[in-house]
Amino acid sequence: MIPHVDTLILGGGLTGLSTAYHLQQLGYTDYLVVEREQEPGGLCRSFQKEGFTFDYSGHLLHLHTPYGKKFVKTLLKNNLRRIKRESWVYLQNRWIPFPIQANLYALPCAISHLCAEELLQKGPSTKPHSLKAWCISSFGAGLYKHFFRPYNTKLWGISPARLTCDWCGAFIPRPTRQEVLRSLTKKPAKAWGYNTYFLYPKTGGAGALIQALTKQIRYLRLHASVTQIDLNSKTARINGTLFRFNKLVNTLPLPQFLQLLKNAPELRKLALALKxxxxxxxxxxxxxxxxxxxxxxxxxxxxxxxxxxxxxxxxxxxxxxxxxxxxxxxxxxxxxxxxxxxxxxxxxxxxxxxxxxxxxxxxxxxxxxxxxxLYDFKRASVVQAVLSKLEKQACYLAGRYGKWEYSFMETSILQGREIAKKLIG
Ligand SMILES: Cc1cc2nc3c(=O)[nH]c(=O)nc-3n(C[C@H](O)[C@H](O)[C@H](O)COP(=O)(O)OP(=O)(O)OC[C@H]3O[C@@H](n4cnc5c(N)ncnc54)[C@H](O)[C@@H]3O)c2cc1C
Structure with missing residues (x-):
């Protein structure tokens, strides 16, 4: 007989684990999380090497909602430190306090004055769509030339002219023009950005959160790789074995997930547009x-x-x-x-x-x-099209990679909770 589970959760990263945790909180246990690796946590794992603790790159807790804070504090208790951000931009052999757009005084005079003059130029009155247009209309062509263009080109691998500004609001501090101009002569009185303070575990690295969360999860299968999904027959092939499910939650990177779908040529074609x-x-x-x-x-x-x-x-x-x-x-x-x-x-x-x-x-x-x-001009419409097609088949997307978006650990926690409510509702 083919094994059956009501809700199958693909991926045991923070989003998958949060979904399982919240399902349990709602008194629901007919679920299974399947994770390819030998340990859960995905990108939020940490590991020890010769007395050092490493994350997968840095993973800091930026918590902005009462529930996100409560969730983390419940799990980590007093294994948490609150840290004041000390971050910089290195430009023209100088350490400029972050964000550069609120600290013009720290730039060489010739550059800061040029940035101020460019900012005073009247920009286009239409709503900017590209990252390039957004940066220029927010901070002027000078700051775009000296910081936003080269930095974003390195990070995204393509020109900001080919990217949308859909993700900027939450991530790029946006002082007003007056505040930018005032910073020409004066240090800003306030700290800017979503991450002026952040939390981090005292021991165990970012992965300490995963360790604590995993202890709460009843049905997690490790070394379990999903290789095929059929949304019509509601079956998934996991390590070669067929599983039946009623509802599916995907946290795997969306393009990879779409490629796993059987008899869904249209969705697989859409996957090719996501970069x-x-x-x-x-x-x-x-x-x-x-x-x-x-x-x-x-x-x-x-x-x-x-x-x-x-x-x-x-x-x-x-x-x-x-x-x-x-x-x-x-x-x-x-x-x-x-x-x-x-x-x-x-x-x-x-x-x-x-x-x-x-x-x-x-x-x-x-x-x-x-x-x-990649926030190119195709992303939003493709993700929207995929999302509405999948929800009709009781398949839900969650997390930074499942929803193919720019989001953080707190979003994983909150989306896991939302999906759990939706599944029960
Ligand atoms: C460089 C970088 C720095 C970041 N820094 C921060 C930060 O400082 N603070 C912050 O809050 N967020 C940060 N993030 C974002 C954070 O990593 C994500 O929001 C979070 O990890 C998303 O968790 P997830 O569970 O959705 O995805 P993942 O962590 O990717 O988990 C997905 C899981 O699916 C599993 N999987 C994949 N394929 C299969 C398969 N076929 N079968 C079974 N399992 C499979 C994977 O092994 C993985 O465990 C950063 C991200 C990056 C890339």
């Missing part, structure tokens, strides 16, 4: 003391990376005493080679992020193939 911006991460551990910071943005083309975070700054437990660790994020089209490694080191040394007194202990690479859903 990702991959990220290559270089993690490194050193012995030695140095400048403390949370993360730094690097727009300059000469630097191969676009962001450097200091993992050891998030918790003293992340590195042995007297040591530091960094995650260095690079465009995903780069290949991890010795030459690239040398380029990274030279660049870090030149900026004083590491010094000649530091002893390199070890380093390793991570590849995140679908790190950012």
């Amino acid at each position: 990702a911006a991959p990220v290559l991460v270089y993690q490194v551990a050193v012995k030695g003391k140095g400048k403390k910071f949370s993360w730094i943005y690097f727009p300059d083309k000469k630097d191969p990376f676009f962001r450097v975070g200091q993992q050891s700054s998030f918790s003293p437990e992340n590195a042995p005493k007297g040591c530091r660790s960094f995650y260095i994020e690079l465009p995903g089209n780069l290949r991890p080679t010795k030459t690239l490694e040398k380029q990274i080191w030279n660049s870090l040394l030149q900026k004083g992020i590491i010094t000649e007194y530091d002893e390199k202990l070890f380093s390793f690479w991570q590849k995140l193939p679908t790190a950012y859903a």
Whole structure:
């Protein structure tokens, strides 16, 4: 007989686990989470290496809703630190406080004045659609040229003219024109952005949340890879075995999920229109003391990376005493080679992020193939079309990758809760 479950949850990352947790909270246990890897957590996992704790790149808790805070505090109890962001933009050999658009005073005079003049030019009165138009209308052509264009081109792998601004609102701090101009001569009185303070586990890295959450989950199958789904017969092939289900929750990257669908040529074709911006991460551990910071943005083309975070700054437990660790994020089209490694080191040394007194202990690479859903002009309509077709077949999408959006861990927690309510309702 074919095994049967009412709700099948694909993927045991934070979103899949949150869905299962909230189903249980609602008194519902006829579900199964299937996860390909030998441990749950997806991108929110952490691991130990030679006394250091590493995340999959940095994973910090940005919690903005009372429920998100309550959820995390219930699970992590007092294993949490509250950290004040110390982040910078490295431009023209200077450390400019983040966000650059509220700290013009820290730029070389020639550039800051040009940025101010450009901002005073009257922009187009129509609503901007591209990321390029949004940046220019918000901050002026000068800041676009010196920061937003080069930084976003590195991160997304394509020109901001070919990206939409649909994701910007929550992520890019937007001081008013007056506030930008005032920052020419004066440090801003307030800190900008969604992440001025953030939470992070005292021990266990970001993965401590996953460890605590997994203890609550009753029906989780690891080493269980989904290879085919048939939404007509409501069956899924998992490690070669057929499973029946009534409802399906997908948290796998949407294009990959659509390719798993049997007898759905239209949906599989739509999958081809969804693109990702991959990220290559270089993690490194050193012995030695140095400048403390949370993360730094690097727009300059000469630097191969676009962001450097200091993992050891998030918790003293992340590195042995007297040591530091960094995650260095690079465009995903780069290949991890010795030459690239040398380029990274030279660049870090030149900026004083590491010094000649530091002893390199070890380093390793991570590849995140679908790190950012690409916000090109096709994404929104394709995702919408896919979503409405799938919901008609009791298949729900959730999470940053399942919904193919730019969102964070808190969104995974909240969407898991919403989906659980929807399934029960
Ligand atoms: C570089 C980077 C930095 C980030 N930093 C932060 C941060 O600081 N703060 C923050 O809040 N968020 C951050 N995020 C976002 C955060 O990682 C996501 O919001 C969150 O991990 C999404 O969880 P998920 O469960 O939806 O997806 P995932 O974590 O990707 O989980 C999906 C799961 O599905 C499994 N899977 C895949 N294919 C199959 C298959 N065929 N069969 C079975 N299982 C399968 C995978 O193994 C994985 O475990 C960052 C993301 C990136 C890329």
